[in-house]
Amino acid sequence: MTATTTAITTSPPRFVRADGPDKVTGSGRYTADLSLTGVLAAKFRYANIGHARIVRLDVTAARAMPGVFAVLTADDVPDVRFGPFVQDRTLFARDVVRFEGEIVAAVAAVNAVVAQRAVDAIVVEYEPLPVINDIEAALSVESALVHPDWQSYGAADALVRDRNDASFASITKGDVGAGMAAADHIIESRYVADGCHAVPIEPRAVVAQWEGNKVTIWTTTQVPFDARAGVCETLQLPTNRVRIIVPHLGGGFGGKCGFHYEAHIAALARVAKRPVRLVFTRREEFIAPDRxxxxxxxxxxxxxxxxxxxxxxxxxxxxxxxxxxxxxxxxxxxxxxxxxxxxxxxxxxxxxxxxxxxxxxxxxxxxxxxxxxxxxxxxxxxxxxxxxxxxxxxxxxxxxxxxxxxxxxxxxxxxxxxxxxxxxxxxxxxxxxxxxxxxxxxxxxxxxxxxSVPSGAYIKIDGDGAGQIITGAQECGTGSVMTLRDLAADELGMKPEDFELVYQDTAVAPYDMGATGSQTLLNNGRAVIAAAGQVAEQLKKLAADHLEAAEADIVLADGHAYVAGTPATTVSLVELAGIAAGGQLLIGHGSSTPAEAPxxxxxxxxxxxxxxxxxxxxxxxxxxxxxxxxxxxxxxxxxxxxxxxxxxxxxxxxxxxxxxxxxxxxxxxxxxxxxxYDDQARQRNAAxxxxxxxxxxxxxxxxxxxxxxxxxxxxxxxxxxxxxxxxxxxxxxxxxxxxxxxxxxxxxxxxxxxxxxxxxxxxxx
Amino acid sequence: MSFVIATTIAEAVAAMASGARPIAGGTDLVVGARHGKAALPQHLVAIDRIEALLVVHDTADGVTIGSGVSHSVLESHPLLASAYSGLADASALVGSPSTRNLGTIGGNIMNASPAMDTGAPLLVLGAQVELQSMRGSRRVPLSELWTGPGRTSAAPDELCVMVHIPTPLVRSGSAYLRLEYRRAMEIAVVGAAACVVLDEDGFVVSASVALTAVAPTIIMVDGLHSLAGANVPEAAVRVGVLAAGQATPISDVRASAQYRRHTVGVMARRAVEAAARRAAGDIVAIPLNRAIGIGAAS
Incomplete structure (x- = not known):
């Protein structure tokens, strides 16, 4: 084991991000920039109240407004409860709203102004319920319940739940009572941390378009495959009929992990028979997402x-x-x-x-x-x-x-x-x-x-020697995906600039967990190296044939293959790619194997x-x-x-x-x-x-x-x-x-x- | 909905006579509309291209500033920085560089926010606004202009065309600073401006102090005549106490009333100290907030 302590205090080496010029010059496209023929604007009706029973919900007037193409409520989508650990949520509020940003109805209309008018024309009457806004009080047995039916919800087996306690965990080691008794001093402290937000500079946007029974959804997610899973679960579709594409993402910080609104917009587009686009305001970005x-x-x-x-x-x-x-x-x-x-x-x-x-x-x-x-x-x-x-x-x-x-x-x-x-x-x-x-x-x-989680990537090199890395990984601004080019280039003796990235599209790339958990380079980096290794094997085989040398002696470097020890015996990778294009194509695939938990x-x-x-x-x-x-x-x-x-x-x-x-x-x-928060559990500073x-x-x-x-x-x-x-x-x-x-x-x-x-x-x- | 681009004051006041609202930088009107504070007016007259409103004139009895002059001009204008430093202190703190490039002194004054930055220094400098309409023009001291949050004594058809500030007295100095939680894109939690006149021995001849964001309008601190003859540290402390006592702040998401009352006293004390230093000929960099580090120790 060699521990090298490196204090990096000078300028780091030059690294050109593949997405840098697009973002800096403004030529890159973000989800809200997309325009499709006939695209409609979506707006949501939010609860705007902390806790209440819906006693009346009437969308008749909204549906009748000129320019309105679809108005959806819980009655218009499959009755599915979802959630990654506890299935306690529905796409639209059903009977009860439990926070101010809960969606009661969704509208698609010719433009955002008409959509907002239709949202305002939806009639909702509430019977207020006790607002539960103190986490310690909510744990007492006297507290009203946020989910009176919590026991009937599906949940992960490992979860320990009880009333308002959605997940209890403990870590016990040794004998803490004996340890305290042995101490010379016991120090007790109480600290309270308020909640806060991720605040990506790009507010959320979603565009959905159906072609036949397939839907393509462009969305601002950090986790395209998770978003796809959410759409498939809530709209009851197989994964191969839902395609999630993420244009450039304007930051996430975790806030754009999870499954948000892709299904609402897809459902609106299906009913409206038109593409539909949602673009959040900053206020919505603060109050609505479950992040x-x-x-x-x-x-x-x-x-x-x-x-x-x-x-x-x-x-x-x-x-x-x-x-x-x-x-x-x-x-x-x-x-x-x-x-x-x-x-x-x-x-x-x-x-x-x-x-x-x-x-x-x-x-x-x-x-x-x-x-x-x-x-x-x-x-x-x-x-x-x-x-x-x-x-x-x-x-x-x-x-x-x-x-x-x-x-x-x-x-x-x-x-x-x-x-x-x-x-x-x-x-x-x-x-x-x-x-x-x-x-x-x-x-x-x-x-x-x-x-350490599963993750996959493909690499192909076409007949002109140009490479593509086709990865399920998602770039949220950290540069992790951008770094993949360097890994592939190193394996293949090529330059990072020789590769284009094809990414953020669930229909073309293998699974990756997304830009979450600091995992992109950790897992997808290994997948890319594995994929590049397969291509390297193919190139070495071709070079060995071409140079009449042993495969094991072939070295890939500086865009060439040469025989170890005799650098003059060489062939360019472009030439090898041309040969491959007429026979066995240069395609590699890689998948990282998760490490075992210690x-x-x-x-x-x-x-x-x-x-x-x-x-x-x-x-x-x-x-x-x-x-x-x-x-x-x-x-x-x-x-x-x-x-x-x-x-x-x-x-x-x-x-x-x-x-x-x-x-x-x-x-x-x-x-x-x-x-x-105010006493009705509404955010006071959502701006x-x-x-x-x-x-x-x-x-x-x-x-x-x-x-x-x-x-x-x-x-x-x-x-x-x-x-x-x-x-x-x-x-x-x-x-x-x-x-x-x-x-x-x-x-x-x-x-x-x-x-x-x-x-x-x-x-x- | 109508939108008229005026190139002269006459065109602008004619449009206002028929109901149009003036717009220059739009940093209050447009941002407010986007935030749902108030819808954009149905009829607008753009005044940002009226050259007569873009002047800064050094006159025999003071300085005349066109209402369309931007904060970025104010913060860097040599005359203002030297003789009317408090106004430059305030202008340099408004919003962001882009806000300061677009936002104007006339807009800031007529928007009448109790948290506006330029209001307190203009008040202690004895500024008057010149209001013009088809009916003629009149001068109104700022102390008589603001009647409440977002409200002024100007008639709807009156356009603020000029701001007149009298020549400062010899051995006088002014300063503005505010409590802020960050260095840019910020609004005053509280603020204070002071104008101090010293005698040859460095004792206070007179002082005026105005407070930001602690009342429905910018307010002047009363009872400062008793400061005549006091030394500066003592005057500053007394001003701080008077300011905290006269403030009637609210509690909101930015701060509690109690905290505002305390900190406006601190701001007032420091404003007097800085104004007195300038009156004594010291160079105190603009904006004062950066020089002495409120929310921004350097």
Whole structure:
């Protein structure tokens, strides 16, 4: 094993994204840009109320309006309940609405103005039901139920459900009672994280067109095959009659994972007998999709010896599931892992509940549960370190996991670089040097699993030597798909520019899980290398015949095949491609084989959805220097030092971009981004003026360093994922800097200026 | 629905006499319509091509600014930056670069938002607007213009054509700053402008202070005559207390009333300090928010 610590502080090498020129020059086309002959505009009628029974729904007037081609309600689509883990949802509200963004009806009309008029002409009368908007109160036995029929819903076998608790998970290791009893100090903390949003700059859009009994849907999804599965399930169609195409995607951040609206628009188009286009407003983007980062309540308790050794950790957390269970069912176990943390703790007891409320449903947003849990745990960790009088960085060095250590769920880690990350991040921030009295550096560590899943790709090289990579992978802006060209080119001795990418089309490419779970390069990269390997075999065989040499001696490099040791004996790959075009065509296919989950020892997991064992875990440490205006509570991030173990870095410029973007997202989550609700469970700040994203003008200098360790059960060349990992530790590090400046932590996320000021005033609420 | 492009003030006020609403940058009107705040008016007259509204004149008794002058011109104009710094501070904070290129001082004033940035500095600088209609023209002090959120004392057919600001007194300086949660695309949580006149020994001769986003309109802080003779730090502290006391803020999604009341006092105190530094001849970079780091420590 060779651990090479590479501090990348200079300009990364040049990397030209295949989709870059199109996006930069404006010639690229996004879903909302598509125009089809006779296309109609779609609009939805939303509940606009938190919880109510529908006592009257009348679409007669809307249907009769000139220019209206289709008005659909639950009565007009198959009566199917769907959901990846709990089948608690329908395309249209049936009898009851459970959140403000629930769809009651859909309209297709000649244009958006007419469609909106028709939406307004739909008559809906409600009988209000009790609004369930407090996650802790919703767990009490007295609480009204969001889904009184929850027991009758289909659900994954592993789920542990009870009333408003849609998914319970626990991780138990050792004897936490004995561990607490042995401790010199027990520190208890409560933290509350508000929900927030992914906020891709491109709002959602869907266009659907039927030809005979087949439908083509252009859509802004990060997960085309998942979207197809949703259409097939809800409209009861076989997969080969539904084609999902994703034009350029204007960002996702997890917000465009899952299945959203493709079926509604396809159903409208079928009834209207015309293509139909949906384009969301920013407000719709905020209130409607089941992809919002979940709010979480944390109670964390840690036992520690005087010498700083952690003896036990107990935690209880409750997460806002919202009104329906999207992919959030696995969040309970994932959040439990993140609240236990990447620490060597012999005795662990963490319980996590995913709680139904009348809020917008939660779903995977970039590292779901992790930034909030890291914020709570790492803020708590600084409280623990303070209790025993040990510097927070030193405390982490002593207690964080390292190569060969056993983690909180009983997993023994192979070679990992967390300790090196701590050193690099703290060093890069100048930790320990004197600072003005209104500045401090906070440090936090994070971790994240790699998701090892099936994924496929084809490669073909046509008679002129031009290559195509035909992949099921989806590009959401990270550049992962773009990097595939480099992998194929390396295998075949060609240039990245020799390949065009054919992607984001379920009808032409094999399955991939999509731009989710930091998995694209990890899994599809291996598939592409496997496909390229098949083509390389074919080329070597052709070259061996042509050069009258042994196949094993053929080397592919610089667009040529040559005989090892005699570079003059050569033939161009273009010539070989021409020969192949007249005989055995150059076609390769590849599929990655998922790695097995690492074994766990000495722990038990209730509600196990596979999140307690981290395949090829990624580690990080962020050290953030913060300046605080104590008179107003306004905090400003002056510098971020981020160090990551994501295995071998394949595309340094893309890797830097991922970390920088994620850090900015983390600063927003830390200081300004949070959804607030009124007492009817409606969002109060569903607009970009009131939901405060960070801007370019707010960006501090960000130092990015990587600890590169070859990781055998990871992606190509020992690479792990990197899309989500850098979005974990920033808010926690900012919290710890603020706590140093104030003298106590800010216990609510985001740590807005007003909350910081209230904390300075001594109101810890 | 009608849309007229005026190239002279006469054409513009004629269109307004028949019911048209003026539009220049559209940064309030169009954005508001898109957000469902208010539908676009049925009849519009574009005034952005009227050259007479695009002037900045240095006159014997002050400066005259055409209502169509954009924020980006205001923030970088040498005369304004030196003698009317508070207005430049405010103009430099509006929205984004594109908002500042399109948005105008006349639009900002007549939109009458209590959170507008240019309002407080214009008020402390003693600005008047010149309103013109088919019936003639009149000058209205800003203190008599705003009557409530989005409301002014101007008649519907009156066009704001000019903003007149008197020549500042010797040894005077002005400043504006606001509480903001981010550096761009932001709206004032609260804000304050100050104009301070010092004597030769650096004591306060007079001060005027106006507050942003803590009342239905931009308001002047009362009772500042007692500051005459005070030293600057003491005056600044007293202004802060008076400002917090006179503010009548609301609680909304941006901030609670309590937090606004506290922070407007901080803003007022700092505005007085910065204005006094400028009055004493110190160079304090524009915008003040970046110079002293409210929401943006440098």
């Amino acid at each position: 919002r980062r979940e709010s979480i309540v944390f109670n964390i308790e840690t036992g520690v010896l005087d010498d700083g050794t952690i003896t036990a950790r107990r935690a209880w957390l409750a997460m806002d599931n919202g009104a329906y269970t999207a992919d959030a069912a696995f969040f309970s176990q994932l959040a439990a892992m993140h609240t236990a943390g990447p620490y060597r703790i012999p005795n662990v007891q963490v319980e996590a509940h995913l709680v139904y409320t009348n809020h917008q449903p939660s779903g995977s947003v970039r590292a779901p549960t992790a930034p909030q849990a890291c914020w709570a745990l790492e803020s708590h960790t600084d409280e623990v370190a303070a209790a025993v009088g040990i510097d927070p960085v030193e405390f982490r060095r002593r207690n964080a996991v390292d190569t060969g250590a056993v983690g909180p769920s009983g997993q023994t880690y192979g070679e990992i670089g967390l300790q090196q990350c701590i050193d690099l991040a703290a060093g890069g921030a100048g930790y320990g040097q004197p600072l003005p009295d209104d500045e401090a550096i906070g440090v936090a560590i994070g971790w994240w699993p790699s998701f 074994p766990l020892a000495g722990s038990s997991c209730v509600g196990d959805l596979g999140m307690a064992a981290f395949v090829a875990p990624q580690f990080s440490c962020h050290a953030v220097r913060v300046k605080l205006d104590r008179d107003t509570g306004v905090a400003r991030v002056l510098h971020v030092s981020a160090a990551h173990d994501s295995g071998i870095i394949i595309n340094p410029i893309g890797a830097h971009g991922q970390v920088e973007g994620a850090v900015m997202m983390g600063i927003g989550q830390a200081l300004s981004e949070g959804t607030t 970009l003026l009131e939901y405060k994203l960070q801007t370019c003008a707010d960006a501090p200098p960000i130092l990015v360093q990587f600890v590169e360790i070859f990781t055998p059960d990871a992606g190509p060349r020992g690479a792990k994922g990197l899309a989500e990992a850098p979005n974990i530790a920033t808010a926690a590090a900012i919290s710890n800097a603020l706590a140093k400046l104030i003298g106590r932590p800010v216990r609510q996320l985001p740590m807005t200026a007003e909350r910081v000021w209230n904390t300075i005033q001594g109101d810890a609420s």
